[in-house]
Amino acid sequence: MKKHNLTYTAASDINQVASRKYGVSGIPVNFIINRKGNIIGKTVGYRDWSSNDAKGLISDLLKNKK
Numbered sequence: 120m121k122k123h124n125l126t127y128t129a130a131s132d133i134n135q136v137a138s139r140k141y142g143v144s145g146i147p148v149n150f151i152i153n154r155k156g157n158i159i160g161k162t163v164g165y166r167d168w169s170s171n172d173a174k175g176l177i178s179d180l181l182k183n184k185k
Contacts, residue, residue, distance in 0.1 A: 151180060 120129055132138050141150070144163060151160030159180065166173060 151177075153180070 130137070132143075137143065141158070142161075147163075147165065149162045149166060150158050153159045160176075
């Protein structure tokens with residue numbers, strides 16, 4: 120993270136507690152969490168979150184307020 124000057128929060132799961140609990144099988148993994156704190160989506164692998172498809176997904180999720 121320092122090498123690439125990344126500023127977002129990243130967690131280390133050395134004992135794989137969270138990996139087992141949330142079914143993480145690869146990295147990177149992204150979770151989409153609703154306003155109530157529930158996981159409503161998960162992706163494994165690289166995603167271009169600035170793409171029109173990704174923006175549409177987020178927009179739809181916000182409209183549905185799951």
